[in-house]
Amino acid sequence: MTKNIIKTDLCVIGGGSGGLSVAAGAVQMGADTVLVEGGKMGGDCLNYGCVPSKALLAAAKHAVALKGAGNFGVQELSPEVNYPAVMKHVEEVIAGIEPHDSVERFEGLGVRVIQGYGKFTAPDCLEVAGHIIKARRFVIATGSSTALPPVPGLSEISYLTNETLFENRQLPDHLIVIGGGPIGMEMAQAHARLGAKVTVLEAFKALSKDDSELTKIALECIREDGVEIKEGVKIAHVAQKGQKSFEITLEEEGEQIKLTGSHVLVAAGRKPNVAGLGLEAAGVETNKAGIIVDNRLRTSNKKIFAIGDVAGGYQFTHIAGYHAGIVIRNILFKLPAKVNYDAVPWVTYTSPELANVGLTEAAARERYDEDQIKVLKFEYAENDRARAELLTTGMIKAIVHKNGKILGAGIVGAQAGELIQPWGLAISSGLKISSMASYISPYPTLGEINKRVAGSFYTPKLFSERTRKVVKFLQRLPF
CATH class of the missing domain: 3.50.50.60 (FAD/NAD(P)-binding domain)
Structure with missing residues (x-):
C-alpha cells in the first residue's frame, strides 16, 4: 500500500497544551503546519489533569462552604453530596473547554490534523496513519503519564x-x-x-x-x-x-x-511519553527524565525540538506554554531564544493553597552565603481582609539578597496562586524589593501581604537608632 507523502514546514507531535500552542501560533504566523495526535485533543491537562482536578476541588470547596459558618453568625448545615452529580459537573467543565482544543477549531485555523500515533522512520520523516510526513522542523510535545512505583502486587x-x-x-x-x-x-x-x-x-x-x-x-x-x-x-x-x-x-x-x-x-510521579516514537531512527537522545534538550529546546537532532513534560524538568502546563513561545521564536524567526527558569511559579491547589516562585529558602541557602540573604515573613493573621473573612491561616515568605534582589517567594494561604503572581513579574523583570514595597495596594485586600512583607526588608534600618538620630537632627533645622 502506497503511503501518502506530506511535506510541511512544521510537524507538531502531541495535541496537549504545549503542542496546541505551537500549532496555533505557527499556522497563524504563516507556517504550513501539521498536528499529529493519537489520543484526545487537549491532552492530559484538559482531559485528566488541571481542568478536571480543579473542577473537583471546586465542588469539594462548596461541600464544606458552611463549615465554620457559625463564627459569622450563620447556621451551619451538613451538605448532602451527590458524587455522580459532582463528576457530572467535572464532565461539563471539560465539555465547555473542548471546542477550544478541538480538531475542528485547529483545522479552521489552517492546521492539518492527523489523528494517530506517529513514529519516526528517519531524522526528517514521521509515519502516521498511512502518511509519511516530511517536515523541515518537528516539535515533540507528547507529555507524560502516571509512573507506577515499584510496589509488589x-x-x-x-x-x-x-x-x-x-x-x-x-x-x-x-x-x-x-x-x-x-x-x-x-x-x-x-x-x-x-x-x-x-x-x-x-x-x-x-x-x-x-x-x-x-x-x-x-x-x-x-x-x-x-x-x-x-x-x-x-x-x-x-x-x-x-x-x-x-x-x-x-x-x-x-x-x-x-x-x-x-x-x-x-x-x-510521572514518566515521559517517549515509547513508540522511534526516537532512535530520528537520532534523538533520551534519559530517564525524558528527551534531552539544550537551552533552546533542541534535541540532539537540531531539526527536532521537544517541549513540556516530555522534555524533563518542570512538569506544569504553564511551562509547556512557555516552551511553545521559545520554539516558535527559534523555528519561525530564527531567533536563538533560550529558556530561563528563574521565575517559574508553581501552585498546589489544596486548601489553603501553596504557591512558590523562584528559589525556596532552602535552595537560596545552598546557593548563597548565610549573610547574603534575608528571609522576610508576614502572617495572614496580620492582614485586615484576612481577619474580616476569617482566613487567618497562612504566611508569605520572601527570599531577598542583601542588595535587594528578589530571589524567590512562597505563600501558603487563601488565594496563594493569585497572590504569587506579582513576585513572578518582579523576578522576571529584575525588579528589586523596593518595587514591591513602594506600589500602592488597595485596602483591604489579601494582596497587601505582598507589600507588607516587602516593606519589612527596610524595617531594621528605618527604625534604627541611627535613623532616630538623623530625624532628631533634621527636626532642629529651620524650614
Whole structure:
C-alpha cells in the first residue's frame, strides 16, 4: 500500500497544551503546519489533569462552604453530596473547554490534523496513519503519564490514576492514595471533603518540593479535613481482595500493618511519553527524565525540538506554554531564544493553597552565603481582609539578597496562586524589593501581604537608632 507523502514546514507531535500552542501560533504566523495526535485533543491537562482536578476541588470547596459558618453568625448545615452529580459537573467543565482544543477549531485555523500515533522512520520523516510526513522542523510535545512505583502486587490490581479517577462514579468508602505530591494531596483533600475516608501513603515527605515551613501549615489543614497522611512508609505488598476491596501491607519498624480500602489512587510521579516514537531512527537522545534538550529546546537532532513534560524538568502546563513561545521564536524567526527558569511559579491547589516562585529558602541557602540573604515573613493573621473573612491561616515568605534582589517567594494561604503572581513579574523583570514595597495596594485586600512583607526588608534600618538620630537632627533645622 502506497503511503501518502506530506511535506510541511512544521510537524507538531502531541495535541496537549504545549503542542496546541505551537500549532496555533505557527499556522497563524504563516507556517504550513501539521498536528499529529493519537489520543484526545487537549491532552492530559484538559482531559485528566488541571481542568478536571480543579473542577473537583471546586465542588469539594462548596461541600464544606458552611463549615465554620457559625463564627459569622450563620447556621451551619451538613451538605448532602451527590458524587455522580459532582463528576457530572467535572464532565461539563471539560465539555465547555473542548471546542477550544478541538480538531475542528485547529483545522479552521489552517492546521492539518492527523489523528494517530506517529513514529519516526528517519531524522526528517514521521509515519502516521498511512502518511509519511516530511517536515523541515518537528516539535515533540507528547507529555507524560502516571509512573507506577515499584510496589509488589500493584500492577495486578485495579488501581486508579488521574486518567481513570474522573470516570469513577462511586464515592470511595476509603480512598488510599499512593503518593503525597501535589496531585495526591489535592485529590485526597477533595475526596475527604466530599465524604470519603482518605489515607495518603508517602515514601518520603508529603509536598517535599515546597518550602517545609509553608508545607507544614498546608498539611495541618489537610489533616483537619480528615485526611490521614502517613509519611516515610514502605509498602510491602498490595493485593485485591474483591471488586472494591484492597489490602495494603505496610512495614513499620519491622512489623507488618494491614490497611484496607475500597479504592487505590496511584499518584507517585510521572514518566515521559517517549515509547513508540522511534526516537532512535530520528537520532534523538533520551534519559530517564525524558528527551534531552539544550537551552533552546533542541534535541540532539537540531531539526527536532521537544517541549513540556516530555522534555524533563518542570512538569506544569504553564511551562509547556512557555516552551511553545521559545520554539516558535527559534523555528519561525530564527531567533536563538533560550529558556530561563528563574521565575517559574508553581501552585498546589489544596486548601489553603501553596504557591512558590523562584528559589525556596532552602535552595537560596545552598546557593548563597548565610549573610547574603534575608528571609522576610508576614502572617495572614496580620492582614485586615484576612481577619474580616476569617482566613487567618497562612504566611508569605520572601527570599531577598542583601542588595535587594528578589530571589524567590512562597505563600501558603487563601488565594496563594493569585497572590504569587506579582513576585513572578518582579523576578522576571529584575525588579528589586523596593518595587514591591513602594506600589500602592488597595485596602483591604489579601494582596497587601505582598507589600507588607516587602516593606519589612527596610524595617531594621528605618527604625534604627541611627535613623532616630538623623530625624532628631533634621527636626532642629529651620524650614
